[in-house]
Amino acid sequence: MSVKIGMIGAGGIARSHLSKLQKIEQATIVSIYDVNRDSAVQAAESVGARAADDVDSLLNPNEIDAVFICTPQFARDDLEERAARKGIHVFVEKPLGLDLETVQRKEKAIAESGIIHSVGYCLRYFDTVLKAKEYLQGRTIHLVQAQRFGTTHPALWWRTQSMSGGHLADAVTHQVDMVRFLAGDYRDVTAQFGSNSIAGVFPDATIADAGAVTFSLKSGAVGTITESCVSPYHGGSEVKFFGPDFFVHLTGNGKTLTIADKEEKVTLTSTQDPSLEQDKAFVEAVATGSREPILCGYADGMQTLAFSLAAHRAAELGSKVTL
Ligand SMILES: NC(=O)c1ccc[n+]([C@@H]2O[C@H](COP(=O)([O-])OP(=O)(O)OC[C@H]3O[C@@H](n4cnc5c(N)ncnc54)[C@H](O)[C@@H]3O)[C@@H](O)[C@H]2O)c1
Known part of the structure; x- marks a missing residue:
């Protein structure tokens, strides 16, 4: 058809x-x-x-x-x-x-x-991300570390908080989602957002230029997300999952996967276009x-959005927000 x-x-x-x-x-x-x-x-x-x-x-x-x-x-x-x-x-x-x-x-x-x-x-469709998901199934993760650094989208809507929701909600959402997809749902979040530099790039910007987010997952694992959209000299993304008997590391938005455990240390780079x-x-x-x-269906994507919104609420309140 x-x-x-x-x-x-x-x-x-x-x-x-x-x-x-x-x-x-x-x-x-x-x-x-x-x-x-x-x-x-x-x-x-x-x-x-x-x-x-x-x-x-x-x-x-x-x-x-x-x-x-x-x-x-x-x-x-x-x-x-x-x-x-x-x-x-x-x-x-x-x-x-x-x-x-x-x-x-x-x-x-x-x-x-x-x-x-x-x-x-789309990053869910990388064979490397699916392999990481399969590997992590049934394993105990105690720590997650995610990060994404880069520069701003050129559109005015993107640098306007009320139109894009900011870098965490718009771009880092891929890493927020990767954590959920591989390690399960978030339980709570605290966050701080800063804006020391963005006015030097776009005087009319209302989004933050940096975020430091901490969370716990329903599984009990804890983690952090650090991000900046004003980082012209260091870009890219990583998500790391730590367990007592393994380490899983995704770089390049999930394109490259490294798994290390007592058996071996393997690195795979996907050739797919996710x-x-x-x-x-x-x-x-x-x-x-x-x-x-x-x-990723609509209800699933909604849970990822809920995390970014909760992070911004936590920053405003100066306290932990439960999802
Ligand atoms: N999945 C990904 O990796 C990925 C990558 C980039 C962008 N996005 C998302 O895609 C969306 C668009 O981003 P973009 O980079 O294409 O933005 P863009 O600014 O390049 O394009 C947006 C387009 O939407 C049009 N538009 C605005 N309001 C409209 C309306 N009411 N009706 C019809 N058209 C309208 C604009 O005229 C423009 O052509 C955003 O939500 C962004 O987060 C996703």
Whole structure:
């Protein structure tokens, strides 16, 4: 079955999905909508699709089977619910939103509709990350250390706290999610965010430039996340899991995995493109009607968002917040 796809948003991540979808035989890109008409037209022309005039004409179940929602988190409105009501399957980018109540409402509507749904936590699709998950199954983790350093996204929305939720919610969310995916749910969080440097880069920025987060997991393991979006001389991400009889280390957003224990020390580097694997899984799920290939559904993505929101609340309160 060919899967007919519409895309809402035609910015950076939408174009990345378009290039992946073009490599998937079963996928046909039908229509693209963006508030910026020129972007929609340009993206549509590049893939032989049509530029839709508005969301209503794009969300037409006679024309598309599935929609990719690639607008920033401040600009999702009720798109997921509108698609779900029409029986249109939904892929939506991370993070799922800016407030939990709205996302919970959407989650309910999506679950009740019975549509296929997938959230853009693409790093879950690395074979190295799946291998780490398998290895950690049944092992006792006592400490987790995650970090991500880099520079800012160029868009104004991204450096505006009320539109992006900040670096932890928008980008470090991949590492927040990797910890959950591999070691289980969070129990509580404390956090501090700083902003010593960001005004020197963007005077209009309202996001923090650094975060120091501590947490415990429901398993009893404790951990930290340190992050900065103003780190031009040292970038990258790592997640480390420590146990009494092993050490698991993921670097490069999960591309490289090292496992050390008394048997051996092995390092594997993935040759996969996790975003392509993610889009293949969604298209396959829509084509077959089976959710099985999807590694992050909407309710799962909502739990990852809940952690970042709780971290910001903990920083405001100056105390621990339980999830
Ligand atoms: N999974 C990942 O690794 C990954 C990577 C990058 C971005 N993202 C996520 O994707 C989303 C978009 O990020 P981006 O980098 O593409 O941003 P971007 O600024 O490059 O593009 C956003 C696009 O959305 C359009 N837009 C804004 N409001 C709209 C609306 N109401 N209706 C239709 N179009 C609208 C803009 O005109 C723009 O073309 C964000 O939520 C971001 O966190 C995910």
